[in-house]
Amino acid sequence: MRNAPAARVAVGDTEFIVRHNSYRAEAVRTxxxxxxxxAAMLLRARAAMETASGCTVRPGTLYGDAVLSEAFLDCPGQQPARLQPRWIYSPPG
Known part of the structure; x- marks a missing residue:
């Protein structure tokens, strides 16, 4: 997201800088x-991402904390990113 243009978006009294491309978005609370x-910050970050990108956040892809959040987007006219589950093995003990 380093080279993606930044957009300042306000959702209520919360301000974000949002960067996005055609399949992914990142919101940083400022x-x-x-x-x-x-939970409250993720809901506001999702609204900021959708406002800045004009796309919808793909269900189940929004994650982050109270400051930084990321999600995959579903943009009209764009092929969505192919998501593959990642299997992680944790040995017992």
Whole structure:
């Protein structure tokens, strides 16, 4: 996302810088917030990503914390990114 153009987006009283391409978006909260919950910030970040990109966030792909969030996008007229599950083995013990 380093070379993607940045857009400033406000969702309520929360401000974000959003960078995106045709299949992925990243939102960074730039405003102060007193004890924000991750769930509330992810909902606002999703709205910021959709506003900046004109695309919808693909269900099940939004993740992050109270400051930084990322998601895959479903943009009209674009082939969506192919998502493959990743299997991770954790040995017992």
């Amino acid at each position: 405003s102060a917030a007193a004890h924000p919950t991750v």
